[in-house]
Amino acid sequence: MIVIDVKNIHKTYQGVVPVHAVRGIDLTVKEGEFAAIVGPSGSGKTTFLNILGGLDTPTEGDIVVNNTNLSSLKASQLIDFRLHNIGFVFQAYNLIPVLTAQENVEFIMQLQGKSKQERSKRSVELLNAVGLSDKLNVRPGKLSGGQQQRVAVARALASKPKFILADEPTANLDSDSTSNLLSIMERLNKEENITFIFSTHDQRVVNKAHRVITIDDGKIVSDINNL
Amino acid sequence: MLPLISWKNVWRNKTRSLVVIIAMMIGVFSGSFIIALATGVIDSRSQDIISNQTAHIQLHHPKFSDYQEIQYLITDVNESVAKIEALPQVKAVTYKYKNLVMSHAGSQRGAINLVAINPEKDSAVFAIKNYLKYEGSTYFDSSIRNPILLSENTAFKHQLENYLLDSVAFFNLSHSSIPTEVVEKVKKLDGESFKKKKQFSLKLKEILTEDEYLVHKNRIFKSCAKLKIKRKIELSTYSYTNENIPETYRVVGYYKTNDAMFDGLNAFVLNDNFANQAQLPANTAHEIDIMLHDKASLDSVKQKLVTMFPDLLVETYRDVRPEVAMSEDMMDFYTLIIMSIILFALAFGIINTMLMAVLERTKEIGMLKAIGMNKKRVFFMIMYETVYLGLTGGVVGMVIAYFLISYLEVQGINLSMFQEGFEAMGYSSILYPKLQAEMFFQIVLLVIVTGILSAIIPARRALRLNPADAVRF
Numbered sequence: 004m005i006v007i008d009v010k011n012i013h014k015t016y017q018g019v020v021p022v023h024a025v026r027g028i029d030l031t032v033k034e035g036e037f038a039a040i041v042g043p044s045g046s047g048k049t050t051f052l053n054i055l056g057g058l059d060t061p062t063e064g065d066i067v068v069n070n071t072n073l074s075s076l077k078a079s080q081l082i083d084f085r086l087h088n089i090g091f092v093f094q095a096y097n098l099i100p101v102l103t104a105q106e107n108v109e110f111i112m113q114l115q116g117k118s119k120q121e122r123s124k125r126s127v128e129l130l131n132a133v134g135l136s137d138k139l140n141v142r143p144g145k146l147s148g149g150q151q152q153r154v155a156v157a158r159a160l161a162s163k164p165k166f167i168l169a170d171e172p173t174a175n176l177d178s179d180s181t182s183n184l185l186s187i188m189e190r191l192n193k194e195e196n197i198t199f200i201f202s203t204h205d206q207r208v209v210n211k212a213h214r215v216i217t218i219d220d221g222k223i224v225s226d227i228n229n230l
Numbered sequence: 231m232l233p234l235i236s237w238k239n240v241w242r243n244k245t246r247s248l249v250v251i252i253a254m255m256i257g258v259f260s261g262s263f264i265i266a267l268a269t270g271v272i273d274s275r276s277q278d279i280i281s282n283q284t285a286h287i288q289l290h291h292p293k294f295s296d297y298q299e300i301q302y303l304i305t306d307v308n309e310s311v312a313k314i315e316a317l318p319q320v321k322a323v324t325y326k327y328k329n330l331v332m333s334h335a336g337s338q339r340g341a342i343n344l345v346a347i348n349p350e351k352d353s354a355v356f357a358i359k360n361y362l363k364y365e366g367s368t369y370f371d372s373s374i375r376n377p378i379l380l381s382e383n384t385a386f387k388h389q390l391e392n393y394l395l396d397s398v399a400f401f402n403l404s405h406s407s408i409p410t411e412v413v414e415k416v417k418k419l420d421g422e423s424f425k426k427k428k429q430f431s432l433k434l435k436e437i438l439t440e441d442e443y444l445v446h447k448n449r450i451f452k453s454c455a456k457l458k459i460k461r462k463i464e465l466s467t468y469s470y471t472n473e474n475i476p477e478t479y480r481v482v483g484y485y486k487t488n489d490a491m492f493d494g495l496n497a498f499v500l501n502d503n504f505a506n507q508a509q510l511p512a513n514t515a516h517e518i519d520i521m522l523h524d525k526a527s528l529d530s531v532k533q534k535l536v537t538m539f540p541d542l543l544v545e546t547y548r549d550v551r552p553e554v555a556m557s558e559d560m561m562d563f564y565t566l567i568i569m570s571i572i573l574f575a576l577a578f579g580i581i582n583t584m585l586m587a588v589l590e591r592t593k594e595i596g597m598l599k600a601i602g603m604n605k606k607r608v609f610f611m612i613m614y615e616t617v618y619l620g621l622t623g624g625v626v627g628m629v630i631a632y633f634l635i636s637y638l639e640v641q642g643i644n645l646s647m648f649q650e651g652f653e654a655m656g657y658s659s660i661l662y663p664k665l666q667a668e669m670f671f672q673i674v675l676l677v678i679v680t681g682i683l684s685a686i687i688p689a690r691r692a693l694r695l696n697p698a699d700a701v702r703f
């Protein structure tokens with residue numbers, strides 16, 4: 004089943020000097036993929052991921068996610084679409100600092116209007132799955148960077164999204180935390196068939212990906228199966 | 231969920247939030263307190279005027295108020311008073327003659343507004359009885375012929391006092407600001423007494439240097455003065471038939487209210503005595519005074535009296551003393567102005583703090599929008615936080631003000647340090663701050679409105695954040 008289908012995506016940042024950050028990308032992603040997007044700094048990875056996630060709009064081209072054309076949605080519908088269909092893991096600032104790990108995971112389900120029982124059951128399960136069953140009531144400030152990113156993955160999964168977008172999720176982590184996070188993501192992908200699309204600069208992370216998409220100067224220059 | 235997150239967010243920067251909360255607390259507290267003080271002053275002033283001077287409602291011959299001529303009388307007074315007393319809202323009714331008379335005592339002359347009353351009825355309406363001073367003073371409770379109740383003020387003006395250098399006088403002297411060497415010199419006169427101020431001052435000039443005399447004489451006079459009853463004062467009035475008729479009255483008591491101006495003018499005699507002197511027809515009066523059970527029925531009773539007595543002029547204390555009505559009415563307006571100014575200033579502090587908080591949290595708010603928090607929720611999250619920031623201090627300030635004012639409403643604040651100044655203006659020297667429920671709610675409402683209005687700018691600022699920019703690193 005195809006979850007992402009984009010054709011001829013262009014993005015130009017208007018400014019004194021317009022920046023043509025994405026210059027015609029076609030891409031299809033199927034359910035259960037574990038794909039890395041790589042490329043030099045400034046090649047347009049973040050721009051492209053933001054467009055895939057409905058955080059930014061392309062200047063040209065259509066994004067069809069789960070059979071919905073994002074350009075047909077109004078701003079408020081787009082927010083709701085993100086809430087129910089896409090999980091996000093950012094490089095940092097993923098969590099609400101005044102809430103505990105569990106409350107952070109529950110928060111997104113609360114936005115979705117899930118019941119109290121479902122929220123607490125699922126948040127415990129997910130934090131278990133990312134190996135944080137002993138940190139349920141700890142606030143982000145008292146967690147390590149790696150633990151925080153694991154909470155972020157749990158939070159991203161909590162809304163039962165169609166896929167998870169992660170822009171450089173390991174950029175702020177040391178190598179142990181990086182491999183730990185990666186193995187959790189791999190396991191979730193293998194056991195639960197969760198679709199992950201992540202960008203990275205880290206070769207070890209790239210090596211774990213099943214599919215490696217290389218972008219340069221706003222275009223896909225290679226797309227290899229890495230299984 | 232959002233209210234709780236917002237509340238926790240308030241405490242992310244404890245110092246900064248506390249500063250705003252405390253500023254708000256102090257602002258709201260002092261605003262409420264100042265308003266309560268002003269209300270207390272104005273209220274006790276109207277209360278004094280009502281209970282000492284005007285009562286709630288007065289009736290006059292329509293021309294009396296303009297000319298105060300003795301012939302503008304209300305007739306059938308007893309019947310009218312009985313009819314008014316029958317109204318359920320009415321607590322007490324009295325009637326009186328009022329006339330400007332010339333006074334004469336010894337070599338002193340003056341003018342007095344003579345109020346001729348029926349003591350039994352008058353004391354049910356007015357409180358003069360509670361202001362008697364000096365030993366022997368009574369409220370017409372004596373067999374003296376033609377008794378008169380004078381103010382301390384008027385008595386001194388007519389030099390009715392004598393001077394006695396007894397232990398009380400020396401106690402007063404040594405507790406005044408007069409230097410001890412002067413007091414020592416005056417002590418040479420121990421035991422002496424003087425009928426006339428002139429004799430005493432001649433004696434003082436002998437024993438004191440000229441400078442000492444000039445600087446301290448007034449305080450020495452005041453310390454040694456004694457007012458005794460039964461002193462004579464002659465009052466002459468134009469009668470009903472326009473003849474000038476003198477009559478001698480004897481002092482039955484001295485009074486002193488909080489209002490020096492009122493004291494300087496008014497003296498009280500018996501209704502019958504004055505009617506005799508001025509040859510006034512029976513069953514008449516110049517004024518009927520009505521005290522109500524509750525000020526709230528002022529206007530309705532006035533309307534009723536207007537229909538009951540079409541030939542008389544019916545006025546409330548607010549009509550008779552427009553300056554009192556004005557200060558009563560202005561108070562509501564002042565509340566609004568004072569609180570608005572304070573809250574306007576505080577709103578800037580709140581807005582500034584919240585804008586800082588929003589800017590600091592650009593990434594976090596961007597993240598929340600990215601993962602699916604809609605505009606309404608983002609707006610309310612910031613809104614709640616701002617309102618909490620404003621309300622916490624505001625509510626605490628109101629609560630402190632409420633308890634302090636409730637306490638002082640009973641205890642009073644003694645300002646006797648400044649007593650003379652206050653009383654000269656007709657204000658009591660003990661202040662009873664007062665916060666009416668109405669004003670209290672007005673202030674609470676203003677605080678809430680301020681909280682909400684100051685929330686709008688930071689909340690809109692948060693809405694403007696673009697999640698795609700906010701989550702970039």
Ligand SMILES: Nc1ncnc2c1ncn2[C@@H]1O[C@H](COP(=O)(O)OP(=O)(O)OP(=O)(O)O)[C@@H](O)[C@H]1O
Binds near residue numbers: 017022043046699
């Ligand atoms: N908001 C913006 N306005 C203008 N230009 C932008 C904006 N965001 C990105 N760019 C430009 O678009 C191009 C692509 O940037 P992007 O952030 O997508 O690259 P990236 O591959 O994610 O880089 P990195 O690996 O450093 O994160 C760059 O030249 C960048 O300067």
Ligand SMILES: [Mg+2]
Binds near residue numbers: 048049050170
């Ligand atoms: Mg990037």
